[in-house]
Amino acid sequence: MKSRYDFLGARLKLFIWQWRGVWITTPCITAFVILLRLTGILQLWEWSTYDFYIRNRPLPTQDRRIAIIGIDEADIHRIGQPILPDATYAKLLEKLKAMEPRAIGLDIYRDLPVPPGHQELVRVFQNTPNLVGIQKVVEDDKQEGVAPPPALKEKGQVGANDMIVDADGRVRRGLFFLDNQDGERIHSFAIHLALHYLKKENIKAEKVEGTNNWRIGNQIFIPFEENDGGYVKTDAGGYQLLINYRGPNGYFEIVSLTDILEDQVPPDWGRDRIILIGKVGESFNDLFYTPYSSSWLNLPQPMTGVEVQANFISQIISATLNERSLIGTWSEPQEWLWIFIWSGVGATVTWNWRNQTKQFLSLALFKYLGLEIFILFGSTYIGLIYGWWIPVIPPLLALVGACFVITGYVAGTASGIRKTFGRYLSQEIVSNLLESKExxxxxxxxxxxxxxxxxxxxxxxxxxxxxxxxxxxxxxxxxxxxxxxxxxxxxxxxxxxxxxxxxxxxxxxxxxxxxxxxxxxxxxxxxxxxxxxxxxxxxxxxxxxxxxxxxxxxxxxxxxxxxxxxxxxxxxxxxxxxxxxxxxxxxxxxxxxxxxxxxxxxxxxxxxxxxxxxxxxxxxxxxxxxxxxxxxxxxxxLPREEEILLLLEKPIPIFYLIVEGKQISNTVFKGNLIKLSQRGAEIEMNKLASTDSIPLPYSNLQLNLLKPDNQSFMSEHIYGKILKVEEASKTFYIRFTFKPQSVIQQLDSLYQSSLKK
Incomplete structure (x- = not known):
């Protein structure tokens, strides 16, 4: 039994070692990406990807329950003044009431009277229970708050139309309610109108017991939190929701103010609908950028504020009636696990590929990486279609980062192998061995x-x-x-x-x-x-x-x-x-x-x-x-060297032997060193030597200096190469190839003495 456990333990150790790159890379890249994400540096990229998905998902059918009466420059020109008088709105509201809509939303600030017709408008406000006006609650350095119409405020028929604009200028969130500076809770314009519509369906809003969440019918609307979706440490004040836009600009039915006032629409046009009244002309500056505003090829097109409200109202009603889902997000631990999975995918595929081919960075590897990225984008895109905002950029960064880290590790290992081999072979040969099929x-x-x-x-x-x-x-x-x-x-x-x-x-x-x-x-x-x-x-x-x-x-x-x-x-x-x-x-x-x-x-x-x-x-x-x-x-x-060969005052007797390859001949020849330079010498052969004993040019020889008065004493071995032979004078010139240190000093002394003379 023990040997079996030892065997399994050895197999486990081998498995861990074989996949060491994955075990180390996956958690390290995951931790790095999570920390990077928490800095907010990936937020803009994640928003852009989310917007791209929103723009390119299938559009639902037009929501006929909501219609917009758009006030544009033509209406202003017809009436003859830039701010419409109260009488015009009173007339408009009376005509709409006759159509029996479920709710009317006046997305026009009306905190001050604009004569003529102010009293007439106040009377319409008081006699229209399904009418909702607006006020701006939040005050900041750029904008001041705007008070609601007093007559509607008294009846509780006012909602906040404040927009939440992200750092990139897009509106992706809407409000259920928010608190003003006095701590008073103000419900939003959109929730007021949605509840008016749903009242006929016997559906109302209530707080979920034991939580801070609100339910409308059977649908629980979970509030936005600071790190939901692609957001990082975002202000989640009030009760916010991600807006599940129904469509781009012009998706809801829009008719002009003139058409209503001049009875250009059927009498029952507004029956059972929510009718929104708002400004749609560009000169009114009631424009906001949304996910539909961005485009890689065209300039961003803003959406009017009343259309943004229409989208949010439609979302609340559709989610309550189970027609369309809300935009859901994962918890942070789930998102971390998602990042970890994709880091593991990138590390595993790349690590496994290192042994599949001789050329690690092959086209096939990039095809696999492309397939993984396609699956990541495809799965998150499908997730958004079904109402889930699943992070894209952090897992993409983890996937690609893990791939590059493993690639770098493998390249470093290969470099180490190359370096090791390069100590024995040249880099060009190593490359030929490792990379060439042959x-x-x-x-x-x-x-x-x-x-x-x-x-x-x-x-x-x-x-x-x-x-x-x-x-x-x-x-x-x-x-x-x-x-x-x-x-x-x-x-x-x-x-x-x-x-x-x-x-x-x-x-x-x-x-x-x-x-x-x-x-x-x-x-x-x-x-x-x-x-x-x-x-x-x-x-x-x-x-x-x-x-x-x-x-x-x-x-x-x-x-x-x-x-x-x-x-x-x-x-x-x-x-x-x-x-x-x-x-x-x-x-x-x-x-x-x-x-x-x-x-x-x-x-x-x-x-x-x-x-x-x-x-x-x-x-x-x-x-x-x-x-x-x-x-x-x-x-x-190379510098040219001029050799000065000097005649010695007294010849130096020598013995020399011919060297053939590594072998030294046994025949000893006598001679005299008669001339000397710093690098060579001229040697005179024994006068009694036969012509057959004259050495050949380019022969190597070993010689020893003798003392003139004591020829039994020999110096250490000197080696040289014969460069020139004079047969007539029986002399030859040698270039020294090796001189012992003791001989160097002796010959230098002789050369310097001869040089002075």
Missing amino acids: GLKIGGKRQTITVLASDLRGFTALSEQLSSEDVVEIINIYLQDILKIITYYGGNIDKLLGDGIMVLFGAPIVREDDAERAVACALAMQLEMESINKKIKVLGLPALEMGIGINTGDAVVGNIGSEEHTEYTAIGWEVNLAFRIETYAIGNQILISNSTKEAIGISKLRIDSTKEIKPKGMSNPINIYEVGGIGGKYNLF
Whole structure:
């Protein structure tokens, strides 16, 4: 039983680890989005989305129970004065009363008399029990309150027509009632009229026992709270409701004042209806922006105040009679859970996708993300159709945020993998292996590449005199700077051979300027040696010199090996030739093949010398070229060195041996060091030596200095390369490739003495 529990525990741990990105990302993104939402920064976006849904949902049938008598500029022009006299309203109300409407709403401020006909209007007010007037209750810095008509106030037939305008200038909420500055509760214009209409249905309003909610019939109207829907910390004073607009501008039937006064409508036009009287002309400035006012393509069109009231009245009546739902909202914990779900969806899908394809950021992943966003918008849109304002922007931000966080994590992981591999392979090869369909296949293809081979001169001899720790430290100092240069010039480091480096240009991707970049890279490497030697000098160690050989040609490039072990490399004679050329290079020298010279063009290169060599394995000699610089966009040049070879006052006897590869011959030759420079020396062979013993040019040798008076004493080993041979005089010139510290001091002293003479 214990082993079973251990097994299940191990499986659970594995499952948690495998989905770690989801477990961490989902709650973190959820918490971040919730905190961001509480700042209110998402509020405007959420309102805009809500408005978009309102504008684009199916419209219900026109509510024939409500009609509007709109007073416009034509009516004012006909009557002849900007403010209609009381007599006109009295006449209008008498005509409406004859039509037997259920309620009449006068959405016109009438706190002061406007003669003529004031007494006549007061009498109509007193004799019309289903008439409701208005007053403005809320006073602020921008507007003052407006008193109600006194005659209607006495009879309790006045409602507040105050509008609640959101921060973006839209009206999305309406009032059941509110309190004035004296603490008196004032019911709204809309609720008065709705209750007048419903009175005939034997429906009335009452407070729900034990709560602060109000019920009309069987419908409970739950008041708006400060964080409902897309709102954050909004003033929820009074008894507010979200307005479930029935339609845009002009959705309710509107007839002109003139039509009523001149009997242009049927006698029963207003029977059993709510008749609203209000100003609809633009010059009256009774206009408000609503969710229907916004548009991505057109300028926002405001809605008249009387139409806003009509929409709110229609909502109350329709909800009470179960024809249309109110706009409901979720509690905050439900909204947080909704955000959490979408954060989890984004994290889960993206996390799962990381193992589905070699290319993580593929078109298919974005298709899935697009599908998730479509589902989010579709579900919240359908929710609004059925009367629920479900948050859109916070879950959208959570979805996309989780997707990007997981993407960033995966990219960071991939970057870590690339960085790890990049310590062994170049970034270009890593990209080829990880991203190309052909990248991991065993095999190769023939292509033209340029191979750069470099090696430190005399480093093997130097390392024999140092501790392993010092050797590693020198190599690391050298490689740290040199590898940066190789990477900068787009070279792919194929091999690190101790103090030697093999670099490919043109693999895996061939470019037109591969040869040019290789030469520029070599020049930059040689120029960098001065800085490297300054760092090494601090350690009290001798300066390093590097030789470089470059060749361009066809080679087989690819993954060479087997399933057990594979190496991305290049093989072929042209690769070997680059190493052969490198062996001819002395310190601070760059040698290139004829094919490399032709690939670049002679006009771009500074050729300091030409050599004819016969590399091992070749039947015919070839020319190689010493490069001192390259022009064009790289513009890199090595300083020209003038060598001063001085005749020594007394020749120094020496022993020397020929070095072939890593092997030193057993034949010891005698000679004398007769001339000396800071970097080389001229050696005179023993006069009795046969012509067969004269060394070949470009041979390497090991020599030891002897004391003229005690030839049994030998100096430490010195290494050099023969650059020039004079058979007639039996002399040859060598360039030192390694001098021990003790020999350096001795030769420098001799050189300075000869220089003074």
